[in-house]
Amino acid sequence: MSHTQIRIQSTPFDPFAEQDELRRGQPRVGALVAFVGLMRDLNEDANVRGMTLEHYPGMTERALEKIAxxxxxxxxxxxxxxxxxxGRLEPEDPIVLVAVTSRHRGDAFRACELIIDYLKTDAPFWKKELTETGEHWVEARDSDGRAKVRW
Known part of the structure; x- marks a missing residue:
């Protein structure tokens, strides 16, 4: 059984330090696969100046535990x-890290991809973008739903 750590935080994090900490002291680990989602400055042809991410405390962690x-x-x-x-994010900020270790790469790749696909549809996060035309809530993408269905 693997060790799982889930954190929701308003402070920045270093994706590389987090990956190193996950694998350190685990000599049986043969693969570490990670996905880092970054804040973009463009969404659907609109310039994005910033974003606020909200969540439902407790419910969000439970949803992520279920996905893991x-x-x-x-x-x-x-x-x-x-x-x-x-909280508040700026373009180029890391938003999400999904890191998975296993003895073999195939398991790590598939697990990492499943986790991020499920996270995009099943975790209660809400995004409000700040663009040149003001603030607006971001709707779920059909492509995220399609990505989850393949699992």
Missing amino acids: AEAQRRWKLEGIRILHRV
Whole structure:
């Protein structure tokens, strides 16, 4: 059974330091796969100056725990780390880190991809973007739903 750590935080994080900490002291780990989602300055042809991410405390962590448990059920994993920022973000800021360790790369790749696909549809986060025309809530993308369905 793998070790899972889930954090929701308003402070910045260093994705590389987080990955190093996840694998350090784990000599049986043969693969570490990570996805880092970054704040873009463009969304659907609109310049984005900033974004505010909101979540439902408690519910969000439970949703992420359920997603991590599904990955653990499907593959042999050594560790999972899911970090997600909330609050005010600027372009280029890391928003989310999904890092997975396993003995073999195939399990780590598949688990990381499943976790981020499920996170995009099943975790209660809400995004409000600040553009030149003002602030607006971001709607869910159909492509995120399609990505989850393939699992």
